[in-house]
Amino acid sequence: MAQTLITTPFPTPEQVARMMNISPEEARAIENMMFGPAKPASGASSGRKPVKRNLPGVGVRKSLKSAH
């Protein structure tokens, strides 16, 4: 079985967006559909800190000694 070897460079997203008339907004929407919203760049803050939950009795392990 003969196989055709493709040697051309892989098309970049910019090339494909241009060929398919995809605007930057549409490109973002499509990427979100597949991968979810983009993560902020490293070092950048999303402006919201993770909530630290300290529920009583959860994750607290008493030692055997202290229980007596």
Added chain:
Amino acid sequence: MPDAPCAFLNVPFDKEYEPLFLALIAGLSGFGLVPKSVLEIPGSQRRLDRLTQLIANCEYSLHDISRVTLSDRVPRFNMPFELGLTIGMVQTRNLEHHWYVLESRPHRAQKSLSDLNGTEVYVHGARAVGVLQVLRNALGRSEHKPEMRELQAILRDLRRVAREILREPGVQTLYDTRPFQKLVYAANQSAIKRIPSLRKLTGARTSG
């Protein structure tokens, strides 16, 4: 000529074919080709002129002749016609163009289109995974060579996008200009994410 290598899709535009249509877009994108279809060329230009221009601009074409059966009691001539058109253009214009014939059942093309005897017909078994296997048999890459599991991952991403597109207001089918263009863009994005060696391409997200 377009600025990236293109593959013209000559396939039936019906609901049952959608899983294979998505597999073709996913698989071709995994091999670094940009799928093209007559769907994406609106306008008043004569359809035949649009077709010939599109085929001539593509270095590759895939012709699925598995659905030449009757539709509303009329045989579907478009697929074999466009295949003949392509072969004619390649032979008379000396085009640098590779064409492939796809079927769902083995040996059927020998009966339905015996003029092709001696030509390799790729059988996909009417299954999306069969389409991906066909593409892996027909195409190769020395660089950024996609594995089967990577092509399947692209297909899964594309199915997700297809479902979202079909939820958009006014969208009835994937066989239309904008849905097709969005699917092609999505498949390229997914390929860059799913094929690790491609992640260095500019603009690609590398997370996840």
